Amino acid sequence: xxxxxxxxxxxxxxxxxxxxxxxxxxxxxxxxxxxxxxxxxxxxxxxxxxxxxxxxxxxxxxxxxxxxxxxxxxxxxxxxxxxxxxxxxxxxxxxxxxxxxxxxxxxxxxxxxxxxxxxxxxxxxxxxxxxxxxxxxxxxxxxxxxxxxxxxxxxxxxxxxxxxxxxxxxxxxxxxxxxxxxxxxxxxxxxxxxxxxxxxxxxxxxxxxxxxxxxxxxxxxxxxxxxxxxxxxxxxxxxxxxxxxxxxxxxxxxxxx
Amino acid sequence: xxxxxxxxxxxxxxxxxxxxxxxxxxxxxxxxxxxxxxxxxxxxxxxxxxxxxxxxxxxxxxxxxxxxxxxxxxxxxxxxxxxxxxxxxxxxxxxxxxxxxxxxxxxxxxxxxxxxxxxxxxxxxxxxxxxxxxxxxxxxxxxxxxxxxxxxxxxxxxxxxxxxxxxxxxxxxxxxxxxxxxxxxxxxxxxxxxxxxxxxxxxxxxxxxxxxxxxxxxxxxxxxxxxxxxxxxxxxxxxxxxxxxxxxxxxxxxxxxxxxxxxxxxxxxxxxxxxxxxxxxxxxxxxxxxxxxxxxxxx
Numbered sequence: 043x044x045x046x047x048x049x050x051x052x053x054x055x056x057x058x059x060x061x062x063x064x065x066x067x068x069x070x071x072x073x074x075x076x077x078x079x080x081x082x083x084x085x086x087x088x089x090x091x092x093x094x095x096x097x098x099x100x101x102x103x104x105x106x107x108x109x110x111x112x113x114x115x116x117x118x119x120x121x122x123x124x125x126x127x128x129x130x131x132x133x134x135x136x137x138x139x140x141x142x143x144x145x146x147x148x149x150x151x152x153x154x155x156x157x158x159x160x161x162x163x164x165x166x167x168x169x170x171x172x173x174x175x176x177x178x179x180x181x182x183x184x185x186x187x188x189x190x191x192x193x194x195x196x197x198x199x200x201x202x203x204x205x206x207x208x209x210x211x212x213x214x215x216x217x218x219x220x221x222x223x224x225x226x227x228x229x230x231x232x233x234x235x236x237x238x239x240x241x242x243x244x245x246x247x248x249x250x251x252x253x254x255x256x257x258x259x260x261x262x263x264x265x266x267x268x269x270x271x272x273x274x275x276x277x278x279x280x281x282x283x284x285x286x287x288x289x290x291x292x293x294x295x296x297x298x299x
Numbered sequence: 300x301x302x303x304x305x306x307x308x309x310x311x312x313x314x315x316x317x318x319x320x321x322x323x324x325x326x327x328x329x330x331x332x333x334x335x336x337x338x339x340x341x342x343x344x345x346x347x348x349x350x351x352x353x354x355x356x357x358x359x360x361x362x363x364x365x366x367x368x369x370x371x372x373x374x375x376x377x378x379x380x381x382x383x384x385x386x387x388x389x390x391x392x393x394x395x396x397x398x399x400x401x402x403x404x405x406x407x408x409x410x411x412x413x414x415x416x417x418x419x420x421x422x423x424x425x426x427x428x429x430x431x432x433x434x435x436x437x438x439x440x441x442x443x444x445x446x447x448x449x450x451x452x453x454x455x456x457x458x459x460x461x462x463x464x465x466x467x468x469x470x471x472x473x474x475x476x477x478x479x480x481x482x483x484x485x486x487x488x489x490x491x492x493x494x495x496x497x498x499x500x501x502x503x504x505x506x507x508x509x510x511x512x513x514x515x516x517x518x519x520x521x522x523x524x525x526x527x528x529x530x531x532x533x534x535x536x537x538x539x540x541x542x543x544x545x546x547x548x549x550x551x552x553x554x555x556x557x558x559x560x561x562x563x564x565x566x567x568x569x570x571x572x573x574x575x576x577x578x579x580x581x582x583x584x585x586x587x588x589x590x591x592x593x594x595x596x597x598x
Contacts, residue, residue: 113385118484219430
């Protein structure tokens with residue numbers, strides 16, 4: 043067994059992948075692994091980025107301490123930190139600036155579409171009501187890129203077609219509509235890391251230590267594109283875990299759940 | 300015309316119950332704040348206590364404030380991008396149960412749609428265009444969002460209809476007796492929500508002297524039809540500049556509301572009696588919470 047949790051692995055993988063041109067990193071509610079990734083990347087690889095967690099926008103270059111983790115991202119104590127505030131009534135006025143954000147979902151499909159709305163019932167109600175759109179439609183349309191983080195990998199979460207498209211990931215349909223944003227970069231699950239081929243179909247990029255291609259396919263509700271020998275996801279290094287645990291996630295939220 | 304100097308500008312401060320009594324059944328009510336911060340809960344609880352029904356509630360990113368109104372039977376329609384309290388309740392339990400059963404109408408919108416709809420109302424426009432949401436399930440789920448062809452580029456866009464509010468309930472740190480309102484922090488989308496409404500009720504921590512407002516006029520927002528209601532610590536169980544969110548209280552509510560969704564309503568009814576219907580004033584509510592708890596939450 044690895045000596046790190048899935049959430050810690052997610053944080054390290056996201057922190058490694060964020061792009062050098064990502065200058066404004068937005069983290070939504072209930073995504074502690076994304077918060078940790080943004081903070082880690084800002085402290086190490088991307089000193090010129092700004093990180094928006096909840097109500098405050100911060101920069102953590104030059105050895106600045108990570109902002110404290112509160113039970114809720116919209117905690118008003120967060121207002122005592124940072125260089126600027128996120129004003130909900132103005133945040134959508136500058137859609138050329140948010141570069142990257144993170145999406146969780148009830149379902150993701152072969153084309154990279156995400157469903158956070160739920161599964162409609164047949165007579166007007168909902169068979170399963172999800173959290174709602176939040177800002178997924180808008181952010182996925184405009185951002186330079188985004189990451190899909192799926193806490194569970196099963197045939198009911200990795201599906202051929204999602205029930206309600208909340209974030210349109212399908213590269214062809216995005217081009218048809220002329221979306222300015224770059225679409226989904228990666229999908230992270232407890233089994234592996236996935237990206238999309240030129241045609242926009244999901245493919246395996248790497249599988250986490252101990253996971254076989256058969257297991258990944260079995261847990262997926264569509265034909266997963268698997269090219270040749272799949273690499274093993276490089277594990278978090280000791281240095282990465284040390285930074286994560288001692289500077290970023292001091293309360294152990296990702297370690298202990 | 301008299302040239303005498305006028306003395307006696309009209310105050311707009313009202314007590315909680317009087318201010319809320321003006322809200323009629325079927326009203327379209329905007330509720331300010333965002334997720335676990337800055338909801339005008341003294342106003343929301345008084346609204347639930349008033350027994351008003353069939354409300355359309357508009358909230359860009361709601362906490363469990365909307366969930367309590369649904370649990371109390373006040374709501375017919377919810378216009379929101381989210382109803383919940385993050386880890387304490389990823390989805391409001393009463394909202395979820397009522398939505399799944401089709402007992403309330405949910406008009407699903409993106410957070411930006413809610414902002415745009417309020418802005419359209421504030422600007423007297425029928426709609427504002429937006430690209431986010433094109434190609435998603437939203438126009439299908441919410442027929443009020445209409446896809447149309449941009450007459451300039453020919454691209455497909457979404458018409459986000461104006462969200463005209465009968466009344467906006469918002470929270471701010473301070474106001475003077477004449478409705479000069481000052482927010483601390485970001486104010487979320489509250490000022491815009493107020494501009495989208497025919498009437499505004501502002502819940503404040505403190506009613507301050509006009510001279511205090513004049514020390515930082517750049518921070519002032521005002522709406523000529525605003526009413527000011529004083530309710531210290533009145534965002535509880537959500538955060539303000541003076542208290543943090545009460546996680547334990549929120550988890551407790553989420554637990555009994557989830558039980559009610561499974562058919563066991565007794566504990567939810569007891570919660571509503573203790574914290575919503577029972578207290579006859581905001582001061583009664585604070586007594587029910589207890590000064591020790593409030594002291595623990597003070598920042």
